[in-house]
Amino acid sequence: MLVLGRSQVEDLLDMETLIDALAPAMADLSAGRASSPDRVAALVPERDGFLAAMPGFVPSAGVLMSKLVTLFPHNSGTPLPTHQALIMVFDPDTGEPTAMLDGTAITAARTAAGSALSARLLAREGASVLAVLGTGVQARSHAEAMCRVRPITDIRVAGRDLGKAAALADELADLLGVGVRAVPGYAQALDGADIAAATTHAQEPVIRRSWLTPGVHITSVGFNPEGREVDGATVAEALVCVETRQAALAPFPAGSNDLLTPIRDGVITAEHVHAELGELLAGSKPGRTSADQITLYKSVGVAAQDAAAAALVVNAARERSVGSEISLG
The missing domain is CATH 3.40.50.720 (NAD(P)-binding Rossmann-like Domain)
Incomplete structure (x- = not known):
């Protein structure tokens, strides 16, 4: 399984390419071809925060993934970002886990x-x-x-x-x-x-x-x-x-x-x-x-946007031989 940290994700993700890649993903979503169910969240009321799970499948990107993301607005003004996340990518043909990515950089980029x-x-x-x-x-x-x-x-x-x-x-x-x-x-x-x-x-x-x-x-x-x-x-x-x-x-x-x-x-x-x-x-x-x-x-x-971004990062990492490989066996 490929493992990529935040700095690697940032280096691999080009904003202009990402903007272009979101178009077919969003078209898939509105046409009913993509699967991007409503996120579910565990609330942390005393901090106005939550931990959410966001699974998604986008056929045009050939990616099946799920993001775990926290949103803690009181982190604003501290060294920690308000959004922090991990993304797991799976083989859409077999369900095998294939990559784990820092999702914080992806969330920032795909939202913009x-x-x-x-x-x-x-x-x-x-x-x-x-x-x-x-x-x-x-x-x-x-x-x-x-x-x-x-x-x-x-x-x-x-x-x-x-x-x-x-x-x-x-x-x-x-x-x-x-x-x-x-x-x-x-x-x-x-x-x-x-x-x-x-x-x-x-x-x-x-x-x-x-x-x-x-x-x-x-x-x-x-x-x-x-x-x-x-x-x-x-x-x-x-x-x-x-x-x-x-x-x-x-x-x-x-x-x-x-x-x-x-x-x-x-x-x-x-x-x-x-x-x-x-x-x-x-x-x-x-x-x-x-x-x-x-x-x-x-x-x-929506997870469809994270999926499109994750596909770009994983493909670029494979092409450039970036990241660490670990065995789950």
């Missing part, structure tokens, strides 16, 4: 790649101004991923701590070679933004309708056990896209408070969720219909 895929499908072609809300691992990954799909020239970073926002802005400026600056608040970051990437654990919405410019594409990936990232007015006005309706509308913590709360409050109905990524890719649902339309991609994370 999914958001970038949504921007490729829904953001305006000339979108050049990006607002990054949050200062953690996902904020960094989203900035990198969005620059792969749209001609980003201006990035604004906002978070709860201006010092952390400034540090991330400096890092991204060196990494991406575009203009990046920290701003003191979410409203300032969103003013004039063409794309907004929300990556927070905020209790109160960091995306508010009154702060948005017409035509903005919003991505929201934050886990918010006591709140939400996007206010109801934005959700109500936006064309809403998800990975799958089943995952996004499942009871919390599997689903999203950003959608469940406005449904509970009568602001929208479940039918307001317009499309899945796979439906946009297949052309069975239309995307943006006007330059001023607000679009929203709400992500809760």
Whole structure:
């Protein structure tokens, strides 16, 4: 069995290739060809955290896998990431375990790649101004991923701590070679933004309708056990896209408070969720219909995306003879 650590996974996983690889995986999922059941989670209420199991099979990637992932939001600001994971890969013909991967790097990359895929499908072609809300691992990954799909020239970073926002802005400026600056608040970051990437654990919405410019594409990936990232007015006005309706509308913590709360409050109905990524890719649902339309991609994370990423990593490792081999016999 192949064993790969975090630094090896990071070296083997190319963001642009991953964005491309997610498209057939999401098409498989919406067409019913892939198997990606709702995650199950053991809750740790005193830490607002959980341990979840996420199995998946994606025929287009030829991979059967399961991810074990913890989400502990209070790790934010500590040396430990909020998301930590392991992925086990199995032979889809025999069920034999074939690889064990660090899943923390994969989770960070595939989440951002999914958001970038949504921007490729829904953001305006000339979108050049990006607002990054949050200062953690996902904020960094989203900035990198969005620059792969749209001609980003201006990035604004906002978070709860201006010092952390400034540090991330400096890092991204060196990494991406575009203009990046920290701003003191979410409203300032969103003013004039063409794309907004929300990556927070905020209790109160960091995306508010009154702060948005017409035509903005919003991505929201934050886990918010006591709140939400996007206010109801934005959700109500936006064309809403998800990975799958089943995952996004499942009871919390599997689903999203950003959608469940406005449904509970009568602001929208479940039918307001317009499309899945796979439906946009297949052309069975239309995307943006006007330059001023607000679009929203709400992500809760699905195993099909992890499976596509794991397949890329394992294939690259085999080609380059990277990783350790252990025997289970």
